[in-house]
Amino acid sequence: MFFQINPSNGIPVYEQVSRQIMFAVASGSILPGEMIPSVRELARELAINPNTVARAFRDLQDQNILQTVRGTGVAVTHGARAKCISARTRVIRDRLRDVLAEARQSQLDEAELQAIIDAEFENSKKRKH
Amino acid sequence: MFFQINPSNGIPVYEQVSRQIMFAVASGSILPGEMIPSVRELARELAINPNTVARAFRDLQDQNILQTVRGTGVAVTHGARAKCISARTRVIRDRLRDVLAEARQSQLDEAELQAIIDAEFENSKKRKH
Amino acid sequence: MFFQINPSNGIPVYEQVSRQIMFAVASGSILPGEMIPSVRELARELAINPNTVARAFRDLQDQNILQTVRGTGVAVTHGARAKCISARTRVIRDRLRDVLAEARQSQLDEAELQAIIDAEFENSKKRKH
Amino acid sequence: MFFQINPSNGIPVYEQVSRQIMFAVASGSILPGEMIPSVRELARELAINPNTVARAFRDLQDQNILQTVRGTGVAVTHGARAKCISARTRVIRDRLRDVLAEARQSQLDEAELQAIIDAEFENSKKRKH
DNA sequence: GTGGTCTAGACCACC
DNA sequence: GTGGTCTAGACCACG
Structure with a gap:
């Protein structure tokens, strides 16, 4: 472990x-x-x-x-194995959905939201290695 | 309210x-x-x-x-006003960062992650109106 | 309670x-x-x-x-309510099924088994009040 | 064995x-x-x-x-032989008694209990051969 | 006041 | 050795 x-x-x-x-x-x-x-x-x-x-x-x-x-x-x-794979996807998708729902509800500008997503996604790629 | x-x-x-x-x-x-x-x-x-x-x-x-x-x-x-705007961005960015960090740590395939993000973003757009 | x-x-x-x-x-x-x-x-x-x-x-x-x-x-x-009712039935039926399966596996004579069931069922009725 | x-x-x-x-x-x-x-x-x-x-x-x-x-x-x-025969009866009777005691304590309707018993007994007969 | 988490330490049955 | 249960007591967030 x-x-x-x-x-x-x-x-x-x-x-x-x-x-x-x-x-x-x-x-x-x-x-x-x-x-x-x-x-x-x-x-x-x-x-x-x-x-x-x-x-x-x-x-x-x-x-x-x-x-x-x-x-x-x-x-x-x-x-x-199968359960864990689908549970993993579900966990991440649900959390992501929550964040996006909150973003929408906050009336954050859509372009800005898109920018944040892209930036953070790039960030997380870098941290990957 | x-x-x-x-x-x-x-x-x-x-x-x-x-x-x-x-x-x-x-x-x-x-x-x-x-x-x-x-x-x-x-x-x-x-x-x-x-x-x-x-x-x-x-x-x-x-x-x-x-x-x-x-x-x-x-x-x-x-x-x-200004404080709330930046706080809003910060809240959303931080939550997004957490999700992506967990996704990365879970070893979820990157392409699959990208697909989930795109799908959910589209979803949230639809729900917007 | x-x-x-x-x-x-x-x-x-x-x-x-x-x-x-x-x-x-x-x-x-x-x-x-x-x-x-x-x-x-x-x-x-x-x-x-x-x-x-x-x-x-x-x-x-x-x-x-x-x-x-x-x-x-x-x-x-x-x-x-509904969950508890069906769970209750399930619990009891499953336990009963186990007992009967064991009885069968033990090769207990069927008439004797029937007799035991009847006797105990009567017993449990008496204890009910 | x-x-x-x-x-x-x-x-x-x-x-x-x-x-x-x-x-x-x-x-x-x-x-x-x-x-x-x-x-x-x-x-x-x-x-x-x-x-x-x-x-x-x-x-x-x-x-x-x-x-x-x-x-x-x-x-x-x-x-x-004799010991095993009576032990077998005892084991099964005791387990049956436990199930019925629980059924009674759960306030399960008596007619329903009777129905479950009958159904499972028939079931176990079928599985016997 | 409420439930939730965590620690510490004990005892038990099982293999 | 293993996991499972239970107790005791502490701390925290919440309403």
């Missing part, structure tokens, strides 16, 4: 964890059928409380993305 | 109020120097708690967008 | 709480739109930890049976 | 093993005095942990259903 937690950016820690797992499955970094690190181990790595990790795992189990094997650990389900 | 409050959409109610006032000033729907409805009146209209309206007003006063006129009520300051 | 918790019967306490709320909604004891007792209050009444109650509430929110009103409390959603 | 283990259906694996042995004795598929496969062999067959099989055997030994024959292996005791 290779991701980062920011304890003070408004997004609940357990949600940062579950999202990053979801994204990792979507992108193929974690494969269906694979075991993922134990609650305690991941908690140690990320320097957070095990209960917080457990909550993230539980949320993903409720979505049938993870599955616990009794006394053994937690595995990625076989249907997880 | 003509805006709408959604008490269960994640955004704090007081923030929905202050933002919509801000946007109204930015777009010229409310003019500098104008009085705005009292805390009690606005609370009644929007069917929310007066404390919530008061908090929105306080936040806007802290930004020098509103000011109390002794014995009369609350008015939009003369410097408000 | 009028229900009972048995802390040592195998069923997790938070699940006993959420089920009993569900059943209460299904049977009409709690109506859609109504507020339910606060986490702290219910925890006090049932003599359990508030976090345990909170978890039950959270599970029901995930099923869109409860809905929190920010800073105010928790309410039963409007679609809850 | 011809039975199946489901590692992720809530019932502990060791209990699935011991129950299925018990049921096999009750139905006469395994006869008193017969040897049963060794822990290691059964574990291999069922693709589960030997400790799990050992625990199932231990439970059955505690109930005097299995006994170890020094230097030879594990055998079904002579009193086992």
Whole structure:
């Protein structure tokens, strides 16, 4: 596991964890059928409380993305890949839609909005590498 | 006052109020120097708690967008217009930046991201009128 | 709230709480739109930890049976009634199906099984009042 | 040995093993005095942990259903048949009683409950052959 | 006052 | 070793 937690950016820690797992499955970094690190181990790595990790795992189990094997650990389900990919798209599209809805509602000039979008998109490309 | 409050959409109610006032000033729907409805009146209209309206007003006063006129009520300051315009841009740009940052971090394919952006932008145009 | 918790019967306490709320909604004891007792209050009444109650509430929110009103409390959603009724039927039917499947798999004589069912059904009727 | 283990259906694996042995004795598929496969062999067959099989055997030994024959292996005791038959009835009756108790507590309409029972009983008959 | 999050630490069943 | 449950207590945002 290779991701980062920011304890003070408004997004609940357990949600940062579950999202990053979801994204990792979507992108193929974690494969269906694979075991993922134990609650305690991941908690140690990320320097957070095990209960917080457990909550993230539980949320993903409720979505049938993870599955616990009794006394053994937690595995990625076989249907997880597709679910994660579409969930990822959905999350991003919905958030984008919210921003655009607010922009429209604020009566921001359309050309200006377009300019902001282009600029930020370029920005994000640069930060990509 | 003509805006709408959604008490269960994640955004704090007081923030929905202050933002919509801000946007109204930015777009010229409310003019500098104008009085705005009292805390009690606005609370009644929007069917929310007066404390919530008061908090929105306080936040806007802290930004020098509103000011109390002794014995009369609350008015939009003369410097408000410019402040609201730039605040509006900032709010929207920041939210957009967050979405794009998350999209990038999720390893979503760039072409797909671009497609989503275009589609949603078109969508929001349609909903505009 | 009028229900009972048995802390040592195998069923997790938070699940006993959420089920009993569900059943209460299904049977009409709690109506859609109504507020339910606060986490702290219910925890006090049932003599359990508030976090345990909170978890039950959270599970029901995930099923869109409860809905929190920010800073105010928790309410039963409007679609809850139908969901609870069908969930109740489903829970009971599934558990019954499991028992019967096990009975069949155990090669228990069918007449004997029928006898057990009849006897227990009569029993449960008696206990009803 | 011809039975199946489901590692992720809530019932502990060791209990699935011991129950299925018990049921096999009750139905006469395994006869008193017969040897049963060794822990290691059964574990291999069922693709589960030997400790799990050992625990199932231990439970059955505690109930005097299995006994170890020094230097030879594990055998079904002579009193086992009767014990298994009554244990089987007890297990099923208890589970049935639990379901009906919950149904009653949920205030499910009695006629509806009766209908569910009948339907599922017919269902289970069909699946039997 | 309300719910939500997080931590800490305990105990349990399971493998 | 594993995950699951529960308790206790703290802090925060919201109305």
